Amino acid sequence: MAKLILNNVSKDFGTGRPAVSGLSLEVREGGFLALLGPSGCGKTTVLRMIAGFEAPSDGAIYLGERLLADSEKSLPPERRNMAMVFQSYALWPHMTVAENVGYPLKVRGVSKDIHRARIGEALDTVRLADYADRRPADLSGGQRQRVALARCLVTQPDVVLLDEPLANLDRHLRQEMEETFRDFHRRSGATMVYVTHDQSEAMALATDIAVMSHGKLLQVAPPEEIYARPEGRLVGGLIGRGAILSLALPDGAPRKIDWQALREGLDKPSPADRPMADVLVRPEDVHLSGEGLAARIRASLYEGERYSLTLELDDGQTLRAFSRHRPQIDEPTRVTITGAWRL
Amino acid sequence: MTFETLSFHAFEEVLLRQVVTRTAFANSVFLAAVTAGGLLCLSVLAGYVLTRRRDAAARLVASLIEIPYALPGIIIAVAFILVFAAPLPVINVTLYGTIWIILLAYFASFFAVSLKPVVSAYRQLDPGLEEAARLAGASFLRRLIDVLLPLVAPAAGASVILVFLIACNELTVSALLWSAGTQTLGVVIYNLDDSGSSDLASALSVLVVVMVVVMMLLLELMAKYLPRGVVPWRS
Numbered sequence: 280m281a282k283l284i285l286n287n288v289s290k291d292f293g294t295g296r297p298a299v300s301g302l303s304l305e306v307r308e309g310g311f312l313a314l315l316g317p318s319g320c321g322k323t324t325v326l327r328m329i330a331g332f333e334a335p336s337d338g339a340i341y342l343g344e345r346l347l348a349d350s351e352k353s354l355p356p357e358r359r360n361m362a363m364v365f366q367s368y369a370l371w372p373h374m375t376v377a378e379n380v381g382y383p384l385k386v387r388g389v390s391k392d393i394h395r396a397r398i399g400e401a402l403d404t405v406r407l408a409d410y411a412d413r414r415p416a417d418l419s420g421g422q423r424q425r426v427a428l429a430r431c432l433v434t435q436p437d438v439v440l441l442d443e444p445l446a447n448l449d450r451h452l453r454q455e456m457e458e459t460f461r462d463f464h465r466r467s468g469a470t471m472v473y474v475t476h477d478q479s480e481a482m483a484l485a486t487d488i489a490v491m492s493h494g495k496l497l498q499v500a501p502p503e504e505i506y507a508r509p510e511g512r513l514v515g516g517l518i519g520r521g522a523i524l525s526l527a528l529p530d531g532a533p534r535k536i537d538w539q540a541l542r543e544g545l546d547k548p549s550p551a552d553r554p555m556a557d558v559l560v561r562p563e564d565v566h567l568s569g570e571g572l573a574a575r576i577r578a579s580l581y582e583g584e585r586y587s588l589t590l591e592l593d594d595g596q597t598l599r600a601f602s603r604h605r606p607q608i609d610e611p612t613r614v615t616i617t618g619a620w621r622l
Numbered sequence: 623m624t625f626e627t628l629s630f631h632a633f634e635e636v637l638l639r640q641v642v643t644r645t646a647f648a649n650s651v652f653l654a655a656v657t658a659g660g661l662l663c664l665s666v667l668a669g670y671v672l673t674r675r676r677d678a679a680a681r682l683v684a685s686l687i688e689i690p691y692a693l694p695g696i697i698i699a700v701a702f703i704l705v706f707a708a709p710l711p712v713i714n715v716t717l718y719g720t721i722w723i724i725l726l727a728y729f730a731s732f733f734a735v736s737l738k739p740v741v742s743a744y745r746q747l748d749p750g751l752e753e754a755a756r757l758a759g760a761s762f763l764r765r766l767i768d769v770l771l772p773l774v775a776p777a778a779g780a781s782v783i784l785v786f787l788i789a790c791n792e793l794t795v796s797a798l799l800w801s802a803g804t805q806t807l808g809v810v811i812y813n814l815d816d817s818g819s820s821d822l823a824s825a826l827s828v829l830v831v832v833m834v835v836v837m838m839l840l841l842e843l844m845a846k847y848l849p850r851g852v853v854p855w856r857s
Contacts, residue, residue, distance in 0.1 A: 330753070330757060331756075332753055332756075355756070356756040357756045357757070357758075357759045357761060358759070359757070360759075361757055362757055362758075363753070363757050365750040365753070365754065366750075367750050368750075369748060369750030369751050369753065369754040370754075371754075371755075371769055371772075371773075373772040373773065382755070382758050382760075382768070383757075383758035383759060386758050386759045386764060387759055427754075430754070430758075434758075434759075
């Protein structure tokens with residue numbers, strides 16, 4: 280096993296706009312990288328290039344020292360020792376669960392005894408040992424995805440690729456499967472690349488998150504870091520449910536902004552010499568109280584554990600906040616903001 | 623028609639006295655079986671290529687395959703006569719007048735019939751199924767045998783049976799291409815009817831229907847040894 284390196288990789292399908300452009304990325308050995316971005320941002324193309332289903336138009340992909348693909352030649356997927364979990368599960372309907380899981384071993388010509396033992400082990404890991412003789416059609420969505428995972432498990436692949444594996448499952452099952460994936464990652468120690476458009480999934484699972492938009496890589500960082508210190512407007516808007524305010528800040532202001540500086544920037548009519556800056560305010564930092572900035576509650580959404588509010592400041596900018604109590608729509612209120620981050 | 627005129631005489635005549643009947647059955651079954659089997663192999667491979675490659679070349683080949691089916695059989699037959707009347711260059715063999723020219727003409731005529739169900743089966747396959755097999759390490763041949771064939775088998779089964787039945791009862795192509803000893807069932811029935819023996823033609827037609835029914839029964843008996851879904855009327 281080794282580090283997976285994407286060096287300045289581009290992919291152009293000839294549609295006028297490249298699907299992926301100039302993407303450089305390193306996934307450390309045993310790392311769990313989530314590729315996060317809105318649909319159509321090129322994250323699946325990146326995954327398919329790692330797997331070898333697409334060849335990069337430019338740049339190179341390495342696994343450790345070994346060149347997997349560059350613009351001239353590309354190692355076929357069957358020789359990359361990778362495994363993939365598909366959104367559609369991609370289980371072979373004419374084979375039983377055990378045959379599905381054992382197929383990669385059968386192709387490699389592993390002897391019968393080892394073959395059977397490994398299938399048993401893999402099915403045990405995903406708690407499906409009792410289902411070995413069933414057909415995929417007889418299983419539920421979550422069970423099918425676990426079979427697909429077991430199929431990845433048997434060959435000890437260098438890299439496991441997951442293409443929105445939870446997109447077809449309901450919310451309850453997702454949490455259970457997230458647990459299974461985490462467990463799988465811990466046990467196998469495989470390098471994993473996980474494509475998703477769901478940031479809570481990415482946050483919960485990954486050791487690193489790579490945010491993509493329009494074929495470009497915006498930021499790579501651990502989940503906590505990317506949530507606390509996003510780079511730029513796009514990442515700030517994509518990660519979490521923060522609101523982006525525009526306010527006047529003095530030159531050389533620190534990126535972490537406290538209530539004092541924030542209030543100054545918002546309160547006063549902005550002096551001409553101060554440039555406007557984008558500032559990300561997380562809803563958990565916005566507190567409804569008797570003092571602070573004047574605002575109006577524009578909308579509220581009940582989420583079970585709390586209400587999610589949309590507030591409008593006097594100058595027309597929107598904020599998001601949480602509240603434990605049922606708010607009155609269009610009621611004037613005051614908010615304090617305990618922290619913000621300059622993008 | 624009355625009970626007095628009812629007899630099995632025509633069947634007797636066709637089955638026992640007319641030598642040409644046996645030749646025709648043998649020829650037609652041979653031609654239909656080889657056409658169906660050969661086109662099955664071609665269709666499984668061509669269908670794969672045509673669904674995976676969606677460029678101009680693939681579209682061109684797809685329409686070339688379809689043209690002969692759209693043309694009347696007589697035109698196919700005339701075209702084959704024109705091409706194969708002279709001995710083949712290099713090997714110096716004349717196909718004209720042999721059963722092989724009919725076989726070739728059948729291949730051209732029925733390729734589209736055989737290909738259509740297979741292509742639509744390939745189109746409906748989730749590409750992930752093959753991609754998963756590729757990542758499992760399976761070569762193309764391996765994937766074809768282990769994954770693709772079982773999945774397109776129902777369509778392929780329907781296509782084989784369809785081609786076999788059409789080729790078995792075919793008339794217009796073989797009508798121009800047959801010669802002594804290479805008559806097909808269609809040709810013999812037509813000739814009998816044309817020479818005034820409509821009773822014999824009818825008897826032979828009934829026998830063809832009986833043959834088809836017997837074949838379907840055989841298939842039904844074999845169904846449990848065939849991959850799932852190959853026999854179209856069994857789900």
